[in-house]
Amino acid sequence: xxxxxxxxxxxxxxxxxxxxxxxxxxxxxxxxxxxxxxxxxxxxxxxxxxxxxxxxxxxxxxxxxxxxxxxxxxxxxxxxxxxxxxxxxxxxxxxxxxxxxxxxxxxxxxxxxxxxxxxxxxxxxxxxxxxxxxxxxxxxxxxxxxxxxxxxxxxxxxxxxxxxxxxxxxxxxxxxxxxxxxxxxxxxxxxxxxxxxxxxxxxxxxxxxxxxxxxxxxxxxxxxxxxxxxxxxxxxxxxxxxxxxxxxxxxxxxxxxxxxxxxxxxxxxxxxxxxxxxxxxxxxxxxxxxxxxxxxxxxxxxxxxxxxxxxxxxxxxxxxxxxxxxxxxxxxxxxxxxxxxxxxxxxxxxxxxxxxxxxxxxxxxxxxxxxxxxxxxxxxxxxxxxxxxxxxxxxxxxxxxxxxxxxxxxxxxxxxxxxxxxxxxxxxxxxxxxxxxxxxxxxxxxxxxxxxxxxxxxxxxxxxxxxxxxxxxxxxxxxxxxxxxxxxxxxxxxxxxxxxxxxxxxxxxxxxx
Numbered sequence: 083x084x085x086x087x088x089x090x091x092x093x094x095x096x097x098x099x100x101x102x103x104x105x106x107x108x109x110x111x112x113x114x115x116x117x118x119x120x121x122x123x124x125x126x127x128x129x130x131x132x133x134x135x136x137x138x139x140x141x142x143x144x145x146x147x148x149x150x151x152x153x154x155x156x157x158x159x160x161x162x163x164x165x166x167x168x169x170x171x172x173x174x175x176x177x178x179x180x181x182x183x184x185x186x187x188x189x190x191x192x193x194x195x196x197x198x199x200x201x202x203x204x205x206x207x208x209x210x211x212x213x214x215x216x217x218x219x220x221x222x223x224x225x226x227x228x229x230x231x232x233x234x235x236x237x238x239x240x241x242x243x244x245x246x247x248x249x250x251x252x253x254x255x256x257x258x259x260x261x262x263x264x265x266x267x268x269x270x271x272x273x274x275x276x277x278x279x280x281x282x283x284x285x286x287x288x289x290x291x292x293x294x295x296x297x298x299x300x301x302x303x304x305x306x307x308x309x310x311x312x313x314x315x316x317x318x319x320x321x322x323x324x325x326x327x328x329x330x331x332x333x334x335x336x337x338x339x340x341x342x343x344x345x346x347x348x349x350x351x352x353x354x355x356x357x358x359x360x361x362x363x364x365x366x367x368x369x370x371x372x373x374x375x376x377x378x379x380x381x382x383x384x385x386x387x388x389x390x391x392x393x394x395x396x397x398x399x400x401x402x403x404x405x406x407x408x409x410x411x412x413x414x415x416x417x418x419x420x421x422x423x424x425x426x427x428x429x430x431x432x433x434x435x436x437x438x439x440x441x442x443x444x445x446x447x448x449x450x451x452x453x454x455x456x457x458x459x460x461x462x463x464x465x466x467x468x469x470x471x472x473x474x475x476x477x478x479x480x481x482x483x484x485x486x487x488x489x490x491x492x493x494x495x496x497x498x499x500x501x502x503x504x505x506x507x508x509x510x511x512x513x514x515x516x517x518x519x520x521x522x523x524x525x526x527x528x529x530x531x532x533x534x535x536x537x538x539x540x541x542x543x544x545x546x547x548x549x550x551x552x553x554x555x556x557x558x559x560x561x562x563x564x565x566x567x568x569x570x571x572x573x574x575x576x577x578x579x580x581x582x583x584x585x586x587x588x589x590x591x592x593x594x595x
Contacts, residue, residue: 117141136163305362313357328373499531507535
């Protein structure tokens with residue numbers, strides 16, 4: 083049976099565009115331009131999904147979905163908006179909105195969102211919303227702690243005094259991780275969900291995506307909107323897999339955090355021994371540490387371990403924890419978390435000081451997003467074997483990319499970037515180098531074409547009209563516009579000091595071998 087969708091938007095062009103696109107996907111679609119009229123539709127028809135604009139003249143999207151839920155409690159819902167605020171996101175979350183899509187958006191993107199919602203892959207059992215603006219965003223979100231191979235929580239068996247939670251987002255090469263703890267005595271409903279919503283929404287909408295900025299937004303919201311003052315422990319980290327740097331910020335009286343490298347070296351991360359939700363103007367600081375593939379982030383909540391962390395005498399404890407880490411399976415987050423929790427329990431027995439223990443071990447998304455295939459080619463300028471380079475590129479990609487069309491789109495785009503570099507980066511008869519880097523990251527082929535030439539201002543760029551470097555190729559450098567047509571994403575960075583780098587990405591189906 084076809085899934086039934088109701089589209090509610092006062093903007094006629096968008097409403098009918100969605101209607102036609104979703105009908106083509108096989109859905110049974112109806113549309114209406116008014117929220118009040120939409121409720122009459124809902125009373126007559128049991129829709130699977132409602133898509134509504136946030137702001138409409140007679141009834142806004144949040145009110146519409148709230149009223150709809152009273153009639154059809156199980157209906158899924160999506161809000162489309164050009165107006166975003168943390169307050170509206172949290173309000174929507176409380177009424178059970180499944181997703182937010184921010185204008186402008188691609189029809190293909192909203193198709194993906196709808197498919198995932200109707201197949202229940204991005205919604206929780208209570209329909210709390212996952213808020214996103216980009217197809218590359220991945221979420222882990224649940225009311226209960228979700229144990230995974232890449233993020234595991236180990237706790238002692240005693241009744242815990244604290245509720246712990248986490249959230250995780252990946253956008254492109256960046257992964258953001260949040261860990262938090264709140265006393266179980268706090269009676270505010272879904273406070274952890276509110277914190278996670280602010281975290282996700284801030285990360286996706288703010289220009290500043292640093293851990294300090296994310297924690298600052300959460301702290302200010304709590305202080306300004308919640309009357310009770312109680313300690314909130316939060317640790318936030320953002321990993322850039324390309325630069326292999328982890329930026330972090332942690333606040334809490336019982337918080338200890340460290341990074342363990344594949345060579346078993348352990349680095350204790352600086353944390354601040356006071357909690358959030360106390361003062362809105364609290365200064366939030368952050369640090370940076372190397373985080374190569376295979377590293378593990380370890381976050382510990384325990385008062386016994388936190389005391390020497392504050393005093394700067396944690397080294398002896400870390401050495402004993404390293405014994406647990408190095409003697410076990412370093413790649414297994416569960417094994418490591420349980421081992422560390424047991425070792426801290428032994429510390430407590432020696433000190434006759436049994437306290438609550440929580441240990442989280444995570445690879446911050448590295449396991450599922452590791453570069454698993456990579457090739458690099460260097461072109462010496464002036465070039466005398468360019469056709470062979472293209473043949474080499476074809477051979478390398480043939481073993482990875484199944485789709486012939488997409489493979490040649492990648493090759494063509496790389497060719498255009500190289501030709502433009504050869505034409506503009508270096509003066510005639512000047513020696514130089516153009517490097518090509520191609521790698522597979524998740525389901526994408528990422529290419530980087532880099533020179534160290536003169537660079538240019540992107541605003542001054544003009545399309546090439548004539549054949550360039552006819553002595554080594556008859557192809558034309560059509561430049562940025564062609565690359566953007568052929569590839570899914572194109573970013574060009576250029577300066578007169580460092581030269582130009584063209585970053586391009588194409589989602590592909592890859593050979594399993």
